[in-house]
Structures are given as C-alpha cells and as structure tokens.
Amino acid sequence: xxxxxxxxxxxxxxxxxxxxxxxxxxxxxxxxxxxxxxxxxxxxxxxxxxxxxxxxxxxxxxxxxxxxxxxxxxxxxxxxxxxxxxxxxxxxxxxxxxxxxxxxxxxxxxxxxxxxx
Numbered sequence: 619x620x621x622x623x624x625x626x627x628x629x630x631x632x633x634x635x636x637x638x639x640x641x642x643x644x645x646x647x648x649x650x651x652x653x654x655x656x657x658x659x660x661x662x663x664x665x666x667x668x669x670x671x672x673x674x675x676x677x678x679x680x681x682x683x684x685x686x687x688x689x690x691x692x693x694x695x696x697x698x699x700x701x702x703x704x705x706x707x708x709x710x711x712x713x714x715x716x717x718x719x720x721x722x723x724x725x726x727x728x729x730x731x732x733x734x735x
Contacts, residue, residue: 638664654728655721662717665710673707 642664649656 653725655724658717658724659721662714662721665717666714669707669710 642660646657646660649660
C-alpha cells in the first residue's frame with residue numbers, strides 16, 4: 619500500500635511541478651514586461667500560495683485527498699511527515715517575505731548592472 623501511495627504522490631508531484639513551473643514562468647515573464655521585479659515576485663507569491671494547501675492536508679485521513687492537496691502545495695502519510703511539513707510551511711512563508719524584500723530594490727539593481735555593462 620505505501621509503495622502505491624509513493625508512486626501516486628511522485629507522479630502527481632511531478633505533473634503538478636511541471637505545470638506550476640511553466641505557469642509560474644509564463645506569469646513572471648508576462649508581469650516582468652511592466653515591472654522587472656515580478657521575475658522574483660512570482661516566486662514569492664508561489665511559495666506563500668502553496669501553504670494553505672499543505673495546511674489543509676494535515677488533518678485529512680483520506681490518502682488520495684491528502685496526496686492531491688500536498689501535490690497542489692508542492693510538498694510531499696506518516697505523522698512525522700505532517701510535522702515536518704508544518705516546519706516547511708514556515709520556510710515557505712519566510713521565503714515569500716524575502717522575495718517581497720528583494721522586490722523593493724530589484725529594479726534599481728538591474729539598472730545598476732546595465733550601467734556597468
């Protein structure tokens with residue numbers, strides 16, 4: 619049973635990861651046409667947006683629904699895994715905050731690089 623769960627989770631994570639990477643890259647490129655800071659901003663938004671899906675997955679006992687929610691959140695059920703995922707959500711939020719902080723100076727940083735080149 620656990621090998622089936624691992625296979626299901628791996629396949630769903632790979633599929634969702636590919637789709638999320640493509641969609642995030644396309645959104646970042648489109649938004650960056652107006653403001654280059656969105657190249658970084660999309661990463662932060664994606665990190666923070668994944669947290670609710672993983673939080674909702676913790677108390678659910680249905681394996682399929684848990685795997686789907688964790689896949690949407692791009693994190694990957696034993697009890698120990700649930701606690702580790704809670705810690706990872708803190709890192710995702712921390713990552714989102716730092717992406718927002720970088721966005722404040724990214725435009726000026728790019729201008730400085732262009733002047734030096």
